[in-house]
Amino acid sequence: MKLSENISPLDNRYREVVRPLARYFSEDAFIRYRIRVEQRYLRALFNELKIKADLEEFLGPVTAEDIAAVKEIEEHGRGEIPATHHDGKAIEYFLKTRLDPRFQEYVHFGLTTEDVNNIALALMLREGLEEELLPGLDTLLEEIRALAREERRTAMPGRTHGQWASPTTFGKEIMVFVRRLESEVARLKTARIEAKLSGAVGSYSALKFALPEIDWLDFSRKFIRSFDLTPSLVTTQTVPPESYLRVFQSFQLINSILVDLCRDLWRYISDGWVVQKPVEGEIGSSVMPHKVNPIHFENAEGNLKIANALFECFARELPVSRLQRDLSDSTIKRNFGVALAHAYLAYHSCREGLARIRPDREMMEGLLDDHPEIVTEGIQTELRKHIPDPYERLKELTRGKTITGEELHRFIDSLEVPGEVKEKLKDLTPSNYLGEIDRLFD
Secondary structure, X not given: OOXXXXXXXXXXXXXXXXXXXXXXXXXXXXXXXXXXXXXXXXXXXXXXXXXXXXXOOOOOOOOHHHHHHHHHHXXXXXXXXXXXXXXXXXXXXXXXXXXXXXXXXXOOOOOOHHHHHHHHHHHHHHHHXXXXXXXXXXXXXXXXXXXXXXXOOOEEXXXXXXXXXXXXEHHHHHHHHHHHHHHHHHHHHOOOOEXXXXXXXXXOHHHHHHOOXXXXXXXXXXXXXXXXXXXXXXXXXXXXXXXXXXXXXXXXXXXXXXXXXXXXXXXXXXXXXXEEOOOOOOOOOOOOOOOOOOHHHHHHHXXXXXXXXXXXXXXXXXXXXXXXXXXXXXXXXXXXXXXXXXXXXXXXXXXXXXOOEEEOHHHHHHHHHHOHHHHHHHHXXXXXXXXXXXXXXXXXXXXXXXXXXXXXXXXXXXXXXXXXXXXXXXXXXXXXXXXXXXXXXX
């Protein structure tokens, strides 16, 4: 068996999970997208100049052999084409071989490599989001929502500052994450990505000088919109990065919310409030046979953190560039897919974890029975209508203590309040002190 020599676990251990993203963010995909932009540009230019040419072969689909040819030209040269050591120029030289020699010099006419690269990158981002990342998030969100609905009335103690607190339900606590995620996913779906076609320093100089009869601002605007992207007309050699960063900031927020969810579920599992379903044949520990580890939530948390670290790097570095252009951004942008793949892997791990858990209702009910003091919030609030200092009296009875239901009832019996108030207070239990839970779900 030949061991993999890939450095990244995304291309080795986790390859099968993240494989769908390869068609958008791999090196081959970047070449394919750039060829697509060059093809569309030549067609748009010929339409503008009313040049009649047979472009059938030039506009043909990009094959694996085509991509290999581009790589060969870049690294070694091919036939009479010398090695370019420049992937953008290699694409140009390759495409010229698919065109009638009379028209070959119109390939990449008046453009800088970044004109092509930024449009390709914007398309990769937008299509990767629409086809894989957003559907993946929607599926994860629906599974979290289904868990919340199913457990909407599964009562459990609340924990604030790590201490016993007023009762809540497992479903309601999960629904909090649903609401938080819904708004951020909705915002991500409205994101518009900008692109530019404006030349080497953003002034359209070569284009205007060579073909002054064309309105290049209008051409640029229409060309960018033909890809369903947002035109950025005032640029340096690079498109301003803010539209990318707004996308990544949405992912950062989504990922941080999911880290919060994973940590809460991990803690519930650790405390025994939530149990995991063992999988036949699976091993939890190499030395402790009994263990069922919350590995999927741990893996999700780790990958969410890696993704967010990269998104933070993008936000810190991309808005800063030396004058009209330096290449420090180029290598950073080539890692967009790495960040998104770690996020995508984390969403998959979250789903795997959710499929294996269920709340232990008996344990939660037992905890509620063992801690009647957690309803004293409601008792002291009701008593404020009838007697002075109810908070202080209950504080003396319960603070820092675990009391029994009988002790609480004796306290209620000692109060100088009407009998119906005492009955109302005695009927209150941690299992029925749930407020507007049902209406929150409705």
